[in-house]
């Protein structure tokens with residue numbers, strides 16, 4: 001006798017194996033995004049020097065955008081049926097971004113943010129082949145948007161370091 005279908009079984013046309021693997025990749029992206037968010041907010045608070053106003057304001061625009069994106073990434077993980085990581089311990093384990101020690105000088109902050117933006121873009125890009133194979137368009141759309149933001153922000157920050 002066939003078992004009764006349960007209302008809690010996920011049936012969206014993506015296999016359980018792929019859902020779990022995509023959620024794992026998205027968890028790494030969430031951890032990078034959270035680490036980048038926190039680094040940017042930290043630098044908004046602690047930046048000093050002649051570029052104060054420019055950087056303080058620029059960092060605020062960046063962390064505000066990143067904060068909103070955290071929710072989209074976490075809720076995509078939930079829609080795929082997996083738990084979203086939500087503690088510092090889990091984020092520290094999953095992230096590819098090193099925590100900053102002390103308070104760097106203003107231009108060192110910019111350099112660190114370029115690296116963290118690039119790292120986040122690479123984590124998003126790495127997941128793309130699997131997402132395409134599984135025809136997971138909502139995740140592909142989210143990854144495309146995040147790559148666009150991180151690559152564009154990296155360019156803007158990098159421009160501050162150039163002559």
Ligand SMILES: [Fe+2]
Nearest residue numbers: 044045056060
């Ligand atoms: Fe502020």
